Amino acid sequence: VGVEFPDNFYSIIGELHNNAEAKEEQVIPFAERLTHLPKTKRRFYDEPTRLEFEAVVLDVFDNHIVMDNTFFYAEGGGQPADIGTVSGGDTVYRVVDVQVYDGVIVHTVDIPGRELEITKGDIITGKVDEKRRMTLARHHTATHIVNDAARKVLGKHIWQAGAQKFEDHSRLDLSHYKHISPQEIRQIELLANRTVMENKRVVTEWMTRTEAEQEYGFGLYQGGVPPGEKIRIVKVGDDVEACGGTHCLSTGIIGPIKILKTERIQDGVERIEFSAGAAAVRAMQKMEALLVDSAKTLSVPPEHLPVSVERFFGEWKDLKKENDRLKEELARTRVYRMLGDASEVAGLRVVAESVAGADSLELQKIATELLKHEDVVALLASDVEGVKLVASVGEKAIKCGINAGSLVREMSKIVGGGGGGKPSFAMGGGTDPTRIQDALARGFELVKAACKED
Structure with a gap:
């Protein structure tokens, strides 16, 4: 049985493979102003190193300018727009944004507190910011290289799920079934820099969609499927993609x-996430400074940091264990002392005490130890970070009608807070540490009242 494939078979596959969420339909407030205008000639494709040019103004509205041609790159394909200046006569305006709408490129200029003095028909001069253009071009070309290196290291199943370029870094999202290991990252980074050092020429050409798909397959559409019958092909080393962005030569x-x-x-x-060019150097310098500072803090050479950190971390864990053990021992000692000082109420031992410096966890540990005694009611408080309250009630006390949750609720009201819990164990707190003794006294009164009722 013969199977016929449509001419745009790879385009269809590419669209399906591109798992980026579909954007909401773009609302253009000035759409009517653009319908009569011809598509802007994008001259940066023909002369990628040229940054200054002249153009005829086709339309001006608000702080937007449309020209017959431009060397400004309009935002697209995960690459931010160029910025720069346009000037007419003695007046210079900063270009702060460039967008393309159905082939018409709109340049937005900054005109704080004044009117735009450029009018339709004027011949103006545009100048692209070279530093930003080159920084973004470096990161865009580097994105192609890292994508190719990742495919070689991780496998041919890798597919670009998204990319975004910035002046100081880029991010590349890849479909992959597991986390990328540190060893794989080092391999990807090494391969990418090897391609840089080989100084390979970046080749661009325009091809019909059908020709490009037949020659290169749907791998062209790693960065998405571009519109139009003719598409721009960018070859960087072994990577070949349909791409409309700016690149290094x-x-x-x-x-x-x-x-x-x-x-x-x-x-x-x-x-x-990666950086390229001067941004990469700055990133490495920052990492180096962190290493040097850390080594200085630990009084060891940077190359000894891993061993020293592991040793210090081990010592810290041992000290923490010892600290926890001592806290538990202290809690038990406190429990014995508290039981000795407890007040007797109707055959129950009532502990009502403020434990200086104890956090919530320490209070819970003490209350839990006291809970082992069936005849004990514990009312504990602390002034750490406001007021912490914990109550525990033994089985014998519960049978007398004493409820830890009710006790904590009433005590918490006095210190300006709230709380509650089970009949045997409850926690609460408040914001007024000056009323801690009043809260403990209230809890003690409630215990006595419950015992009288019993």
Whole structure:
């Protein structure tokens, strides 16, 4: 049985493979102003290193300018827009945003407190911010390289689930069935930097969609499926993708690539965050400074940090265990002393005491120890972080009608708070430590009242 494949078979597969959520339909407030305008000629594709140009103004509205051609890159494909300036006569305006709407590129300029003096038909000069353009180009080309390196290390199943470029870093989201290990990250980083050092030429060409799909397959659409019959193909080393972004002319221009971190952002998707060029150097310097400062704090050379940290951590765990043991021993000692000082009420022993410096956990431990005695009612308080209250009631006391939850509720009201719990154990607290003794006295009165009723 013969099976016919449509000419756009790979486009369809690419659309299905792209698991990014569909964006809501874009609402363009000035859509009517753009319908009569021709598509803007994007000249940065033909002359990628040119940053200054002249253009004819086709329309002006509010603080937006549309020109017949531009070297400003409009935001798209996970790459932010270029910024820079446009000038007409002696007036210069900062370009703060560039967006494309159905092929028409709109430049937004900053005009605080004044009117735009550029009008339709003017010939103006545009100048793209070189530093931002090159920084974003480095990160965009580096994204292609890291994507290819990840595919080689992790396997051919890797698919780009999303990417976003910034001036100081980029992030790349990849479909992968498990967490990327530190060893795999080192391999990816090494392969990526090897491609940089080989200084391979970045090749771009325009092809019909059908030709491109037949030659390269649906792997073209790692970054999404671009519109149009003709698509721009970008080749960076072994990576080939349909891409409309700005790129370095060769991989050597990128500079070092440093992977900063990885994380699993959802089931089956791993995120790699990295920096390129000067941003990568700054990231490495920051890491180095942290290592040096940490080594200085521990009084060891940086290369001895792992062993020293492990040793200090082990010692800390041992000290913590010893501290916990001593706290438990102290709690038991306190319990013996409290039982000796307890007040007798109708055959019950009542402990009502404020334990200085005890946190909530320590109070609970003491109350739990006292709970082992059937005839004991414990009313404990502490002034750590406001007021902490804990009550425990033994089985014999519960049979007398004494309820720990009720006791704590009433005591907490006095210190400006609330609480409750089970008949045998309850916790609460408040904000007024000056009323702790009043709260304990109230609890003691309630115990005596319950015993009289019994």
